Amino acid sequence: MISPPASTCRARVPAWIVWSLRATATLHLATVLGQAIIAGMFVTGEVDLLAHHSLNATVTTVLVGLQLIAAIALWRPARGPVWPLWVSVLQAVLLNVQTLLGMERLVAPHIPLAMVIFGLAVWMTAWTWRGQRRGAA
Template sequence: MSSPPAPAGRARVPAPANPADVPARTGPARVPAWIVWSLRATATLHLVTVLGQAVIAGMFVTGEVDLLAHHNLGATVTAVLVGLQLIAAITLWRPGRGPLWPLGVSLLQAALVNAQIVLGQERLVAPHIPLAMVIFGLAVSMTAWTWRGPRGAAA
């Protein structure tokens, strides 16, 4: 018995004899888990240091002037961690084949943290405090995304 003719404009594709011969549908490539975890770790640690900086700054302005040295040290640690986050974001993008925008946000964070350090060293408190709020908001957003956004092979 012959099969009915295919509609005009469409070629009939025969069904495979063995269902195992059907190619599996693949979604977007998964980022290796170690890359996802490196970004999660660096973004989370960066956020913790930003929060720590806010606590130390609050204590400093209420009269604990000895905490200025701790605030300076915290700035260095924050800058190092945002630098490591930047490296993790580069790794997420290439070779991890993840999105590019976390790299852009990490670059922005690194630039703002370095600007913040300069403002603090120059004792320019008026722009230093609002910039701290921007840095905090970006750090919270990036950290939240790392924990709900990228999916690694074993994440």
């Protein structure tokens, strides 16, 4: 079997980049899920959990920032796809909007936006864990 020329082969993404994106996306998803659990608990009467919801929002935002850095590493040095970077940017923007809505107690847009954030987090995390072709994460 003849292998294609080296110029047409895509370089393999270093494992540390793959694992950093997997770890940050997975932890981000876990904190997003935690947000839903905490919110569900405080709307049923556990009002003290509002402070935990706020703290977890900060952790979630930090994790999506780290995911963004990992997505940059996947794209630039590793020559991976650029779309995870754009999804991470979108997630960061949506999380900041979500935080502002929460601080203003605007629950009507806050809850549907949470569903969008959760969906994006699930999608990104699932993508990082499934086997990728051509050396992508």
